[in-house]
Structure formats: structure tokens, C-alpha cells
Amino acid sequence: MSQNTAATQAALAQRLMQTIKPLVPVWLRTYYHVRREQQHDARYGTKPPGEVFSDVYHSSLWGEADEPGFFSGTGSHDPRIVEPYAEAVTALLRELPRKPDVVDLGCGDFHIGSRIRPACGRYVACDVVAPLIASNRARYAHLDVDFRCLDIAGDELPAGDVVFLRQVLQHLDNGRIARVLARLHRYQVLVLTEHLPLARDFPPNAKKRLGASTRLARMVPSGVVLTAPPFNLKPVHSRVLCEVREGAGVIQTVAYTLH
Numbered sequence: 001m002s003q004n005t006a007a008t009q010a011a012l013a014q015r016l017m018q019t020i021k022p023l024v025p026v027w028l029r030t031y032y033h034v035r036r037e038q039q040h041d042a043r044y045g046t047k048p049p050g051e052v053f054s055d056v057y058h059s060s061l062w063g064e065a066d067e068p069g070f071f072s073g074t075g076s077h078d079p080r081i082v083e084p085y086a087e088a089v090t091a092l093l094r095e096l097p098r099k100p101d102v103v104d105l106g107c108g109d110f111h112i113g114s115r116i117r118p119a120c121g122r123y124v125a126c127d128v129v130a131p132l133i134a135s136n137r138a139r140y141a142h143l144d145v146d147f148r149c150l151d152i153a154g155d156e157l158p159a160g161d162v163v164f165l166r167q168v169l170q171h172l173d174n175g176r177i178a179r180v181l182a183r184l185h186r187y188q189v190l191v192l193t194e195h196l197p198l199a200r201d202f203p204p205n206a207k208k209r210l211g212a213s214t215r216l217a218r219m220v221p222s223g224v225v226l227t228a229p230p231f232n233l234k235p236v237h238s239r240v241l242c243e244v245r246e247g248a249g250v251i252q253t254v255a256y257t258l259h
């Protein structure tokens, strides 16, 4: 088959899908979406996070950048989501008596981190995908960032005043979330970002496998709430910094004063 014929057939199939879509009941579309997302995660079995998230990037499960390279998802690039986050976090950091030393856990492609960098003292950015860290080192050499490849649920974490966890826990299983949480006591402030269901009365912290999907991809959507069981985080203080609606949910950022 020529490339032109294949492209025409793909375009026709896409048009057909668009025509059929409104005729398919919402519950059936949700069911297939949930099933597809969960099947992706299921294929990783008990593989370690380095392998899982290398494959997520390699298979472009979070989408693709305009230029070749790593892409951590629209949540990391859409200006509608990035700008309010960068503004709110920068304002929080500027309230502190001096530029804080920060640790960014699960830094991804560092598009977000690069926006926050000027408001920080020392910046350590960690991710479990080694080629991603190598790419960040080359791309952001001018920003004076200490990029490290480590597993935040297994390795010792770097020292700092403020820790960022942005759209990372939502991809982890509850066992790993608990292990990350147990390592956070060394920081004064946790800035946590999670993609949560729109309805505020959702069941928190539903079980999920490690992988690209989030707890939103369930018939009854869920999301990570560290202050709810089984994690029961007891911060001294908490403040919602920003919320942006995205798809069927809201991307919420909360600053927790840990001690």
C-alpha cells in the first residue's frame, strides 16, 4: 500500500470515529477509556519504575513534543496550566526569608522546573529515567541545576528546604507513595500537585498499578490525597496555591508546611 493510500485510509477512519463518537453512550466510552489505560499499566507487571517510565516516554504515552525529545505531558507544557503554577509557586518561594534550596522529585522534562529555577537557591532535580536526566543535563546546562537519576521511593533523597512533587504520585501505586512520604520529613515545605476528579466527594487513594495512567481512569474516579487514609499526612499548615481545570479533572497544587 502506498503512503498516500495509508494516510487517506487513516484520515477516513478518524472521520468515521468522529461521526460515530456522539452516538456511543458516555458510559461505554468511559469503560473503553478506563480499560485501555489500565491495560497499559498492567503490561508492566512488576517491572521497576526506571523501566516503566522509560517505556512511557519511549511509547509517547503522555503525548509528543513538537521537537524530538522527552515530553512529560500537556500538564507540563500547556501555558494555561503552566503559567498559573509558575506564578503561584514563585510567589510562595518569594515569601520565604531567603531563596530556598529545593529538591524536585520526578522532575520530568524540566520545562516546569526551568520556570521556577530563578526563585530558588540550590536546585536538585531527580528522575528515575536515566536518558531523560542525561538529556536535561545537556539542555539545561545554563541553569545551574544538579540533575540526579534516582528512585524516589527507594533511594535516599537529597537535602533541601522545599520539595516539589508535581504530577508524580498520581502515577505510583499506594505502596510506593507511602515509601516516598516516609522520606519527606527532612523538608520544611512540600509543594504537591495532583490531578484530581472534579467532584470533591471522590473516594481518595484508590489502588492503582505503577504506570502512565492516573486514578482518574477508573469507573469511579479517584485521586491522591495525602491527608486521607492510608497515608494520613498531618501537616502543620496547608494552603491551596492554584487549581486549573483539565479534562475530566482539576490539577491542584497545595503547599504543606511539614514541621
Ligand SMILES: C[S@@+](CC[C@H](N)C(=O)[O-])C[C@H]1O[C@@H](n2cnc3c(N)ncnc32)[C@H](O)[C@@H]1O
Binding pocket: 049, 053, 072, 073, 075, 076, 105, 106, 107, 108, 109, 110, 111, 112, 126, 127, 128, 129, 150, 151, 152, 153, 165, 166, 167, 168, 171, 172
Ligand atoms: C508526569 S511526569 C511529571 C514531570 C514533572 N514533575 C512535571 O510536572 O512536568 C512524572 C515523572 O515522574 C517520574 N517518576 C515516576 N516514578 C518515579 C520514581 N520512583 N522515582 C523518580 N522519578 C519518578 C517519571 O519518570 C516522570 O518523569
